[in-house]
Amino acid sequence: MTVTVPGPTLGVVGGGQLGRMLAEAAAPLGVEVVVLDPTPDCPAAPVARDQIVGDFDDPDAFAEFAARVDAVTFEIELADADLLARVADEHGVPVDPAPETLRTIEDKLVQKRTLADAGIPVPPFRRVDDADDLRDALAEFDAVMLKARTGGYDGRGNVPVSDPDDAEAAMDAVGGPAMAEAFVDFARELSVIAVQGDGEVRTFPAGENVHEEEILRETILPARTTEAVLERAEGVARDVLDTLSGRGVFGIELFETRDGEIQVNEIAPRPHNSGHWTIEGARTSQFEQHVRAVLGWPLGSTRLRCPTVMTNLLGTVDEPRPARLGNVEAVLGDPNASLHWYGKAEVRPLRKMGHVTVTGDGERDRDANPLAHARELREAVRFEHPDE
Structure with missing residues (x-):
């Protein structure tokens, strides 16, 4: 695909926070985004060119969608792989990552068997x-x-x-x-955001992930491990890409075992929560990389700018209810912090409503990692309910 500005229209199946951030990253490149999502006025709608309201398995919605765009990708595994294949085969619109990759990854058993058959280490x-x-x-x-x-x-x-x-x-x-x-008695959880472009592969530095109740709370860069482990994680991530078809960003979650080995936990065929740090912490964000990759454009640099921590803002209520974020001055007034709000109308227990990223000083100074700072800011903001 020839790179021109303004560029093509990119179709994104799914209009959640990932679709929103894809549209934000596409705009400076001259790329317009149309999203397909069943929720009217979905989080991506305010920043995308348009939204087609339709279910992820609605063939009529997919046909309308295909007629509006020059290339298609997806930000959610609930996308129907058969309809995506039809977009490519019957409408001639390229789809990346490939529908067969989605079929492999959406079933965790098939995903693990594929990796094991390829000799990639898994539990x-x-x-x-x-x-x-x-x-x-x-x-x-x-x-x-x-x-x-x-x-x-x-x-x-x-x-x-x-x-x-x-x-x-x-x-x-x-x-x-x-x-x-x-069950893996791991030393730490890591993730590598890997990018398959048009004949080129790039990986971001491995991040260290902290989970509670199976929900990602924060991602820390640089990961607090050895260079040997980081190199091994990158190598395994590249091996994973060899088993998958199509261009785009892949979030590859990993376990570092107690003896320093790497095992693959799960793969996401799209930008990933553990890659949100790249917006402020890397030369090119995972979202811009995904846009570049699925359009067949040259990939950007994946270099780490400085120590970076991303922390999620999770819903704290017992039942779903309208909410807004209060005391945002704590983040906005901090020169090293950035706030990202996802535009969701309703807060739910442990729902990802946004995130805060804190950057440190010194490109590779591990002691400068701003983890405590990020946690303080996460605790400072609060959810407010307009009906109270």
Whole structure:
């Protein structure tokens, strides 16, 4: 594709916070964005060129969508892979990453089998269809992370299990066919944001992820580990890309084991929450990289600018309700902090409503990592409810 400005119109299936940030990154490149999402006035709508309101499996909405854009990508795994393939085959609109990649990744069991068959290190796993299968997995692995094969996100659909007496309840919690993965006693969780372009591959430095209740709370750059581990993580990420088809950004979640080895946890075929730090902390954000990659344009630099910490702003209420963020002066008045609000109309328990990024001084000074500062700012802001 020839690079011109103004450029083509990019279609994005999904209009959540990732679609919003993709549209924000596309605009300076002269690229307009049209999103397809079932929620009217979705978070991406205010910054995208237009929104087509339609379900992710609505063929009529996809046909209208394909007629409006020059290339298609997706920001959510709920996108229908068959309809994406139809966009490419019947409408002649390129789709990246490839629909077959989505088919591989959206089923966690298929994803793990693909990686294992390619010789990529993963934790031991097995298929689980019922409580008896889960008890067999516990007998083999002792403790497991039970994962719904499809539909899980942000920790939902993941249940840690160690007691066979909990098998029925765990299967009910995931709600269908699942995969049991041997519980990994890891030293830390890492992620590499990797980019497959038109004949080129680039990786961002590995970030260190901190989770609570299976939800990402913060990502820390540089990761607090050895250079050997960081190099190994990058190498594994590049091996992962060799197993997948199509261009774009991939979020690759990893475990660093106690002996310094790397195992792949999960893959997202799109920009990833653990890559939000790149907006302020890298030369080119993961969102701009994704736009460049899926359009076949040259990729940007992935160099780390300075120590950076991203911390999520999660919903703290017991039930869904309208909300806005208060005391934002704590962030906006800080010269090293940046606020990102996702435009969601309703706050829900542990829902990702936005994030704060704090940058440090000194490009590779590990002691300058602003983790404590980021946590202070996260605690300073609060949710306010206009109906109170």
